[in-house]
Amino acid sequence: MRGDSDLRKAILFVDDEVNVIQSLKRITREMRSEWNMFFAGSGEKALQILSQNRTEIIISDMRMPGMDGAELLQKVRDRFPHMIRIVLSGYFKRENNLRLAKVAHQCLAKPCDINTLKSCIERLSMLQQRFSGKEKVVAAVNSIRDLPSLPGLYKLIVQELESPEISLKKIGEVIAQDIAMSARILQIVNSAFFGLPRKVTLPWQAVTLLGLEIIKGLVLGAQIFTTLEKGLKYKGLSLYKLWKHSVAVGVTAREIARSEAIGSKTAEECFVAGILHDIGKILLLKIPGYPQQLEGFIYEKQCSCSIAEQELLGTTHAEVGGYLLELWGIPGNIAGAVAHHHHPGEAEDKRSSILTCLHVANSLIGREAALDEDAFFHVLDMQYIRELKLESKLAKWLECCRKIEKEGMFQSKHLSFQ
Numbered sequence: 125m126r127g128d129s130d131l132r133k134a135i136l137f138v139d140d141e142v143n144v145i146q147s148l149k150r151i152t153r154e155m156r157s158e159w160n161m162f163f164a165g166s167g168e169k170a171l172q173i174l175s176q177n178r179t180e181i182i183i184s185d186m187r188m189p190g191m192d193g194a195e196l197l198q199k200v201r202d203r204f205p206h207m208i209r210i211v212l213s214g215y216f217k218r219e220n221n222l223r224l225a226k227v228a229h230q231c232l233a234k235p236c237d238i239n240t241l242k243s244c245i246e247r248l249s250m251l252q253q254r255f256s257g258k259e260k261v262v263a264a265v266n267s268i269r270d271l272p273s274l275p276g277l278y279k280l281i282v283q284e285l286e287s288p289e290i291s292l293k294k295i296g297e298v299i300a301q302d303i304a305m306s307a308r309i310l311q312i313v314n315s316a317f318f319g320l321p322r323k324v325t326l327p328w329q330a331v332t333l334l335g336l337e338i339i340k341g342l343v344l345g346a347q348i349f350t351t352l353e354k355g356l357k358y359k360g361l362s363l364y365k366l367w368k369h370s371v372a373v374g375v376t377a378r379e380i381a382r383s384e385a386i387g388s389k390t391a392e393e394c395f396v397a398g399i400l401h402d403i404g405k406i407l408l409l410k411i412p413g414y415p416q417q418l419e420g421f422i423y424e425k426q427c428s429c430s431i432a433e434q435e436l437l438g439t440t441h442a443e444v445g446g447y448l449l450e451l452w453g454i455p456g457n458i459a460g461a462v463a464h465h466h467h468p469g470e471a472e473d474k475r476s477s478i479l480t481c482l483h484v485a486n487s488l489i490g491r492e493a494a495l496d497e498d499a500f501f502h503v504l505d506m507q508y509i510r511e512l513k514l515e516s517k518l519a520k521w522l523e524c525c526r527k528i529e530k531e532g533m534f535q536s537k538h539l540s541f542q
Contacts, residue, residue: 132157132158132159132160133158133159133160133180133181133249133252134159134160134161134162134177134178134179134180134181135159135160135161135162135179135180135181135182135183135245136162136163136164136170136173136174136179136181136182136183137152137161137162137163137164137183137184137212138163138164138165138166138167138169138170138182138183138184138185138188138193138196139165139184139185139188139212140165140166140185140187140188140189141185142165144185145163145165148163149161149163151238151241152238152241155242155245159245160177162177162179166188166189166190166191167184167188167190167191167192167193167195167196167199168190168191170182170184170196170200171196171199171200171203174200174203174204174207179204179207180206180207180208180249180252181207181208181209181210181245181248181249182196182197182200182207182208182209182210183210183211183212183232184196184197184209184210184211184212185211185212185213186211186213186224187213193211193213193224194223194224194227194228197209197211197224197227197228198226198227201227201266201267201269202267205263205264205266205267206259206262206263206266207266208229208230208248208252208266208451209227209228209229209266210228210229210230210231210232210244210248211224211228211230211231211232212231212232212233212234212236212241213231213232213233213234214233214234214235225308225311225312225315225342225348226269226270226348228315229266229451229452229453230244230248230315230451230452230453231315231316232244232316233316247450248451251447251450251451254443254447255439255447257438258437258438258439260411260437261408261411261437261439261444264407264408264410264411265407265410265444265447265448265451266451267410268407268410268448270304270348270349270350271303271304271307271308271350271403271406271407272304272350272351272363272406273302273303273304273305273349273350273351274302274351274363274364274367275351277298277299277301277302277305278302278305278349278350278351279351280298281295281298281299281305281343281349282343282344284298285339285340285343285344290336292331292332292335292336292339293328293332295331295339296327296328296329296330296331296332297328299327299328299331300326300327300328300395300396300399301367301371301399302349302367302399303366303367303370303399303400303402303403303406304349304350304403304406305327305349306327306396306399306400307400307403307448307449307452307454308342308348308349309327309330309331309334309342310324310325310327310330310396310449310452310454311452311453311454312330312334312342312348313330313333313334314452314453314454314455315453320333323455324455325389325392325393325396325454325455325457325458326389326392326393326396327396361405361406361409361415366402366405366406369402369489370398370399370400370401370402371398371399372398372489373398373399373401373482373485373486373489374394374395374396374397374398374399374485375395375398375528376398376484376485376488376489376524376525376528377394377395377397377398377478377481377482377484377485377486378391378392378394378395378398378481379524379525379528380394380481380484380485380521380524380525381394381477381478381481383520383521383524384477384481384517386477390477390478393457393458393478394477394478394481394482394485396458397458397461397462397465397478397481397482398482398485398486400445400449400458400462401442401445401461401462401465401482401486402441402445403445403448403449403462404440404441404442404443404444404445404446404447404448404462405429405441405445407441407444407445407448408433408437408441408444411437414436414437417436418432418433418436421435421436429441430442430466440466442462442463442464442465442466442467443463445462445463446459446460446462446463446464447463449462449463450463457473457476457478458478460472460473460476460479461476461478461479461482462482464479464483465479465482465483465486466483466486466505467505468480468483468505468508469505469507469508469511474508474511474512475512480512480514483504483505483508484504484518484521485525487503487504488521488522488525489525504518
């Protein structure tokens, strides 16, 4: 077991090829002052090492005799839920990619140079450090198997895939409206599973890039998207209300961005950030006993959800949502905006247009703030607004929200993804 004197975090590399292990030992030698390295030549040996040593990250090959990488990572997910799981492989076939999509957080392609490997490890290590001492939260997020989608949207996807005239455009539009499906499709398209050369931030673009056969495999084969069989409640949370709020925030953030003429791609990314901004609320429900604790605390203290979360867990749904998106390799401009949408002044990139539009939109929606200017200014981070010298924009943004609400643009049928 790792002693108290050794405070270095530990990482386990798994590969059945001896020359690969030797190469990994060589290129990671300079990292040994910061990391405690373990190396295993099989899945069985890897599990043995993990049972005897506290380890934060596992990086495994895919093709190995006996227990392959997907099976190993599935066992790690179940037995060591705090761990971050990465695949490092030069062998990617569609059927294996679909299996990996459910058990790996990220994927690196061989050959992988030391700078790429170090950058990935350091980025994930910093992510872990931000949640140091919050083991329950980390375990709940890291061990996520699936997230529930809105039944009506999931049904539309399945119907479209079974239609004789399938429309990828329509599938992309439906996926873009759902919190869980948007997050998953962006995770998959931004991994090395499919070898795309650039980061993708728009779900409907991801669907087009992945293509029909892969989307079919994800939905009908790997069942990467799931839905609730009965009702729209998920451990006390109304998915329908959460979806309505998320769509409203996404539409408002996009319209604010358009009013500032900051570019069509950024405006669409504002919509995506709005759809995803409350994903942390679903994630936190994975913690055993937490939903009841949260409900009881809010009732007793008559406080906001975020205040209750901070008191009970030492973090909020916003930070947890940002953690998941970063863990899944979703671009930082969206992940960062989600993490700081309540307190943008605490963000590293305070001047992000996506963060600003998301914060303002979330302040306008759900609290009748659009009808009450005093309420609007109360929930805004005015110190942040003043620091960025945006006070003169507020009246225009408030009017923008009132206009699109009057025109019914919060309704799904009015959404445009051009």
